[in-house]
Amino acid sequence: MKHGQLASKELAEFVRERAAIEETYSKSMNKLAKIASNGSTLGTFAPMWDVFRVSSDKLALCHLELMRKLNDLIRDINKYGDEQVKIHRKTKEEMVGTVEVVQALQVQTGHLQKSKEGYHAKCLELDRLRKDGAPQKELEKAELKSKKAAESFALCIEKYNRVGGEFEQKMSESAQRFQEIEEAHLRQIKQLIKGYSHSIEDTHVQVGQVHEEFKQNVENIGIDNLIQKFAEQKGTGKDRPALVGFEEYITVLAPEGGKKSRAKAFRIPGLVWTQANIFLLHLLT
Template sequence: MTFAPMWDVFRVSSDKLALCHLELMKKMNDLIRDINKYGDEQVKIHRRTKEEMVGTVEAVQAVQVQNGHLQKSKEGYHSKCSELDRLRKEGAPQKELEKAELKSKKAAESFALCIDKYNRVGGEFEQKMSESSQKFQEIEEAHLRQIKQLIKGYSHSIEDTHVRVRQVHEEFKQNVENIGIDSLIQKFAESKGTGKDRPALVGFEEYMSALPPEGGKKSRAKAFRIPGLGKRDKEPDSTDSTVTETLTRRTTFTPVTLTLMTRSPRSSTSRLDQWSAAAAVTLLPRRRS
């Protein structure tokens, strides 16, 4: 198939894209592992911070309690003052007025003590809350800094993957442009061809029997003998003498000549005059150079 090199380009490009996405997956797994590790560290930090903030928790509880006392003392004081004003307006006896004034004075003293205590507890509360808030801010800043770093790592991983994918795409387009039609046909011819040299002409190869000789004896090649020219044959006439002289020269006969020069089954003498004219033409010898 002449298009096979193009499929190789597709395969190489697909493998590179797969490697890009595989690398991104590894980076994402590393990022997830870092996030999980950071989450475990945050749990430890929060647990340790909670233990360190026990004083702040106590200060918050104390200021809440003192705030309740302050409000109750304030209400009591205002109630006693209101009662004294009512008695004065109604023209109550002096004894009741003095009694109401005494209660109002005690309520005022109690309210003042609650204010002092609340202010003292409030001061401690502000100090503890200031320290805790500073600690909380540092923890939150470190948290945001770490989260931002993780997000930045994610962004860089995505960006690097996009750059590598873009490079693979550009390389793919360049490879497609570089492979021309002539190049595809040339590669196909080189892959399917048998060579650039033309094969030589085929010559006749004589058959060599691979069968062993019968009886385990070496076979002797029989001497070539022209029928009718043996010692036990008749003397040839003048025509036969001419043919015999020609054939007995140093010649090389083709297999067709050897096939035609067989003894005729119709005659025991096998004379040359029994051959056909066409056979006689075929029997013409080839002179060795």
């Protein structure tokens, strides 16, 4: 059970590190979007910077959203870790009987070994006395001690076996309970990992969509479109200037004998020339 709590803590730490990586990546993409937005507005390539900026912004959002999902997952893992502590505490309380029977078996194992050694020691003593031809009274006394030691050894065996039976039952029940806890723990951990996997998978799908959109946008902006857009921004109009024809120069001179000349006035298209204009032109020339 202790290993289960450790696994939860380590998993939370791992996801936390991944969330930090996604946050850093998102900030880097934001910085890249700013670089694109500061791209030169001169030349036919200028509209392409918008494609880079939009794509970088969207990638930054994708990784920022993944970071948020991972932070939510960390909270779920920590919450499960707190639940684990409660479950383990409760389980320890339920295992008090098992702990007691384990201790009882350890005690009985010591008594059994001691009783066995005592019985064998009495038997060896009786055999020695018989070989040495000890007096009958001494033999009877040794036989009585050997018999009592055998009875005590038999009682220890009986008690050990009884405690051993209780130990086996309690350990079987406890082992079953521990297995249930571990199975539930592994199911929960796998569920949390599945959430981690789905979050990353969703982000990869979104990133793929952004890249596909970027590729389509680049393909959709043809060379002719870029040049046409540049021409529309920098052009001075679509109408061609009118052709200019040659107009003969007419000299304005004073007529002889004081007669006024009826020479045709020089005209520039778009301007109306009066007598005053002609006189002024005469003075200037």
